[in-house]
Amino acid sequence: MSGTGDQVSTDGEHGSPNGEPLLVLEGIDTFYGPIHILQGLNLEVRAGELVCLLGGNASGKSTTLKTILGIVEPRNGTVRLEGEDVTRRPTSYRIRKGIAIVPENRRLFAPMTVLENLEMGAYLHGGGSKEDFERVYSLFPVLYERRSQLAGTLSGGEQQMVAMGRALMAKPKLLLMDEPSMGLAPILVERSFEIIKQVHEAGVAMLVVEQNANVSLSIADRGYVLSTGRLVLEGKADELRENEDLRKAYLGR
Amino acid sequence: MAGSGSDIPPVPTRPEQAPAPRIGVDEWVATHEARRDLGRGLVGVVRRELERVPRPGFYLAFAVAAALLPVVTSNGYVIRVGFDTLLYMLLALGLNIVVGYAGLLDLGYVAFYGFGAYGYAMLASPKFGLHWSTLAVVPVVVVATAILGFLVALPSRRLLGDYLAIVTLFFGQLFVTVVQNGQAMSFLGFTRPYDVTGGPNGIPDIDPFNAFGGRISSLDGYYYAALAIFLAALAAVYLVDQSRTGRAWKSLREDALAAELMGMPVNRLKLVAFAFGAAIAGLTGTLFAALNTAVFAADFDVPTLIIVYAMLILGGAGSLGGVILGALIVNVSLEVLRTPGHATWVFYGLLAATLVVKVRPWRWLAAVVVGTAGLGFAAHAVAAAAWPRGVHGEPAVGGVLGSGLRHWVLLPTDPRTIGNVAFVCLVLAVLWVTTLRGWAQKLALVPTLYLAAFVWENRLIDEPSVTRLILVGVILIVLMNARPQGLVGSARVEIV
Numbered sequence: 001m002s003g004t005g006d007q008v009s010t011d012g013e014h015g016s017p018n019g020e021p022l023l024v025l026e027g028i029d030t031f032y033g034p035i036h037i038l039q040g041l042n043l044e045v046r047a048g049e050l051v052c053l054l055g056g057n058a059s060g061k062s063t064t065l066k067t068i069l070g071i072v073e074p075r076n077g078t079v080r081l082e083g084e085d086v087t088r089r090p091t092s093y094r095i096r097k098g099i100a101i102v103p104e105n106r107r108l109f110a111p112m113t114v115l116e117n118l119e120m121g122a123y124l125h126g127g128g129s130k131e132d133f134e135r136v137y138s139l140f141p142v143l144y145e146r147r148s149q150l151a152g153t154l155s156g157g158e159q160q161m162v163a164m165g166r167a168l169m170a171k172p173k174l175l176l177m178d179e180p181s182m183g184l185a186p187i188l189v190e191r192s193f194e195i196i197k198q199v200h201e202a203g204v205a206m207l208v209v210e211q212n213a214n215v216s217l218s219i220a221d222r223g224y225v226l227s228t229g230r231l232v233l234e235g236k237a238d239e240l241r242e243n244e245d246l247r248k249a250y251l252g253r
Numbered sequence: 254m255a256g257s258g259s260d261i262p263p264v265p266t267r268p269e270q271a272p273a274p275r276i277g278v279d280e281w282v283a284t285h286e287a288r289r290d291l292g293r294g295l296v297g298v299v300r301r302e303l304e305r306v307p308r309p310g311f312y313l314a315f316a317v318a319a320a321l322l323p324v325v326t327s328n329g330y331v332i333r334v335g336f337d338t339l340l341y342m343l344l345a346l347g348l349n350i351v352v353g354y355a356g357l358l359d360l361g362y363v364a365f366y367g368f369g370a371y372g373y374a375m376l377a378s379p380k381f382g383l384h385w386s387t388l389a390v391v392p393v394v395v396v397a398t399a400i401l402g403f404l405v406a407l408p409s410r411r412l413l414g415d416y417l418a419i420v421t422l423f424f425g426q427l428f429v430t431v432v433q434n435g436q437a438m439s440f441l442g443f444t445r446p447y448d449v450t451g452g453p454n455g456i457p458d459i460d461p462f463n464a465f466g467g468r469i470s471s472l473d474g475y476y477y478a479a480l481a482i483f484l485a486a487l488a489a490v491y492l493v494d495q496s497r498t499g500r501a502w503k504s505l506r507e508d509a510l511a512a513e514l515m516g517m518p519v520n521r522l523k524l525v526a527f528a529f530g531a532a533i534a535g536l537t538g539t540l541f542a543a544l545n546t547a548v549f550a551a552d553f554d555v556p557t558l559i560i561v562y563a564m565l566i567l568g569g570a571g572s573l574g575g576v577i578l579g580a581l582i583v584n585v586s587l588e589v590l591r592t593p594g595h596a597t598w599v600f601y602g603l604l605a606a607t608l609v610v611k612v613r614p615w616r617w618l619a620a621v622v623v624g625t626a627g628l629g630f631a632a633h634a635v636a637a638a639a640w641p642r643g644v645h646g647e648p649a650v651g652g653v654l655g656s657g658l659r660h661w662v663l664l665p666t667d668p669r670t671i672g673n674v675a676f677v678c679l680v681l682a683v684l685w686v687t688t689l690r691g692w693a694q695k696l697a698l699v700p701t702l703y704l705a706a707f708v709w710e711n712r713l714i715d716e717p718s719v720t721r722l723i724l725v726g727v728i729l730i731v732l733m734n735a736r737p738q739g740l741v742g743s744a745r746v747e748i749v
Binding site: 069091092095096100101103107108109110111112116119120121123124126127166170 | 497500501503504507508510511512513514515516517518
C-alpha cells in the first residue's frame with residue numbers, strides 16, 4: 001500500500017523468530033564534526049519491552065535517537081533492527097521497518113485537525129483503517145471528541161496525546177519517545193506516563209528518553225543511564241531505582 | 254507530586270475512570286464552541302449560516318456569477334478584464350499548490366507560464382509552419398511544462414526556503430534571457446543559427462483555439478473557454494486538496510522533519526507539487542497566447558510574478574477561495590486605478606478607511622479630520638493672497654470631490670519640481686509619524702495628511718502607471734496588517 005519503493009519483509013509480530021532483540025546498538029561512536037558525542041554505546045530493546053534511557057542535558061540522549069532513526073550516521077558501530085544491519089540505511093527504510101517516534105516538543109501539524117494528524121501518522125498504511133482510529137480513540141477518548149479541532153488549538157496534554165496517537169497509527173513495533181514529560185505540568189507528567197504504560201501493555205516495545213528518572217523508572221522494565229555520551233549504568237528498573245549513585249544524581253535523596 | 258521522590262500512586266487502568274482531571278481540558282478550548290455560538294446579531298447569524306455552506310457551494314456561486322458577466326454587459330473592455338482575471342486566477346491556483354500547499358518558495362513560476370505560451374505559439378503559428386489542432390497542442394504543452402517543472406525541481410528538491418527561491422529565480426531569469434535572445438540559436442555552436450523564439454520580436458500570428466473544424470474567434474468565446482478551464486482546474490485542485498496527497502503536502506509545509514518521520518516520501522511530494530503547479534501555468538499560457546495572437550518574453554518577467562504572488566498572499570496562501578478573491582481584488586484594482594478619476598476616489602477612500610480603523614477614540618478622529626480640513630482651507634487662503642500661482646491648477650477629478658479639492662488643496666500651475674520635493678517630504682513625514690505616540694502622533698498626522706493630498710493631486714495622479722502599483726502596494730500592506738493570514742486563509746496556528 002505504501003508504494004514507496006522496496007518493500008520490507010516483516011516476520012512475525014514481535015521481532016524475528018531467532019530471539020534477536022528488536023533493536024540493537026553495538027559499539028556506536030557518533031561525531032558532530034570533531035566532537036565525539038556517543039562513545040561506544042551499547043543498547044538493546046527486546047520485543048514488548050519498555051526501556052528508558054536517562055541522562056541530563058548534553059548527555060547524548062537525542063543523538064542516540066537520531067542514530068537509531070538514521071538522521072545522523074555513526075562513525076563506528078552497527079544499528080540492527082530485528083537482526084538486520086540498517087546502519088547505512090536511510091531514515092525512510094527504518095520507518096518502514098516499523099519504528100515510530102513521538103518527537104521532542106511533539107511537532108504536530110498545527111493548522112490541521114486531530115483527525116488529519118492521525119491520518120498522516122498512518123501515511124504508510126494508506127491513511128489508517130477504521131480499526132486503527134478506534135484503537136487510538138479507545139486509548140485517548142478525548143481525541144475522539146476533539147477530532148475535528150485544529151491540533152494547534154489543543155492544550156499541552158491533549159497535544160501529547162495526539163502525538164502519541166499519531167505515532168501509534170503507524171502500528172509500530174518499536175515506539176521511540178523523546179522527552180514525553182517536557183513542557184507538561186507535574187500532574188500531567190504522571191498521567192502521561194500512565195498512558196505510556198497502557199500503550200506498552202498493548203504490546204508495543206518502547207524506548208523512552210527522559211530526564212525525569214523517577215517517573216520513567218517506575219513504569220520501565222529496564223533502564224540505561226547516559227552521561228556525556230557514555231553508558232554509566234544499566235539494569236533492571238527496580239534495581240536502578242535503588243542505586244545509590246542514581247539516587248544522588250537524579251532522585252535527590 | 255511527580256519528581257518529589259514519594260511513591261508513585263497506583264495507576265488506574267482506563268483514563269476515563271481516573272478521578273484526576275481529564276488531561277488537557279483547558280477552559281479556553283472547552284468553551285470554544287460555546288463562544289462561537291455567542292456571536293449574536295446580524296454578523297453572527299450571517300457568519301453561522303455561511304459556515305454551514307459547503308465549500309463547493311461557494312465555487313458554484315462564483316461560477317454562476319462569472320458565467321453571467323458576458324450576459325449582463327456587452328462592454329468588450331469589461332469582458333477582457335474578466336478574461337485576464339481568470340488567467341490570473343489560474344496562475345494563482347497553480348502557485349497555490351507549490352507555495353500554499355507544499356510551502357516551496359518558487360520564484361521561477363512565471364517561466365512555466367511563458368513556456369506554455371511559447372509552446373502553443375510554436376506549435377500553432379506560421380513560425381514553423383505548424384498548425385496543430387488545439388486538442389493536440391494543449392495536452393502536449395501541459396505535459397511538457399509538467400516535465401519541465403519536474404526537471405527544475407529535481408536538482409532543487411533538497412534546497413529549502415531561501416535557497417530554493419534563489420535557484421528558481423535564476424531559472425525564471427534564464428528563461429526570459431534565452432527567449433529574448435532566441436532569434437539566432439545554434440546547438441552548442443555546431444549548427445548554423447536558427448530563429449527559435451523570434452527574440453525581441455516575439456512570435457506573431459498565433460492561431461486561435463480551434464477543434465473539430467471550428468474556432469473560437471470572439472472575446473466572449475475565450476472568456477467562456479477560460480472560465481471552463483479554470484473551473485476544471487479548480488475542481489482538480491480541490492479534489493487533490495481533499496486527498497491524502499493534499500494533506501501530506503500541508504504536513505510537509507508545516508514540518509518537513511515530522512513528515513519524513515511518518516514515512517512520507519518528502520522528495521517525491523515536492524516534485525509532484527512542482528510539476529502540478531507548472532502544468533497549470535503552462536495551460537494558462539496556451540490561453541494567453543491564443544487570445545493575444547502574439548507572445549513576447551517581457552510578459553513572463555518578474556512583474557507578472559509579483560502580481561501573482563500578491564494575489565496569492567492577499568487571498569490567503571493555501572486557500573482556494575483566497576485564490577479567486579485575491580486575483581479578483583488585485584486585478585480589478587489595477588484596472589480601476591488606470592483612470593485618474595477612479596484612482597483619486599480609491600486614494601481618499603483608503604486614507605479615510607485607515608484613519609477610521611487606526612485613530613481611536615472617535616474624538617481624536619474628528620479632531621484630526623477637522624484639523625486637516627481647517628489646515629487645508631487656511632493654507633489655500635494664505636496661498637491665494639501670497640502665492641497666486643499656487644492655486645491656479647485644476648484637480649484631475651470632477652464632481653463634488655473635485656470642487657471641494659479646488660478650494661482645499663494647493664494646486665500650483667507647474668507642480669513637477671515641488672511635487673517631487675513634497676513626495677520625499679511625505680515619505681519622511683510618514684516614517685516620522687509612525688515613531689510618535691499619543692497626542693503628538695495625532696498632531697503630526699494633520700500636516701502629513703494634507704501633504705499626502707498635495708502630493709497625490711500634484712504628482713502621483715499624473716503618472717497612473719506608477720501610482721497604481723504604489724496604491725495596490727499600500728492596499729496590500731493595509732490589508733495584511735489587518736489579516737496576516739490573508740482574506741480567507743485559515744489562521745496559521747503556531748504551537749507554543
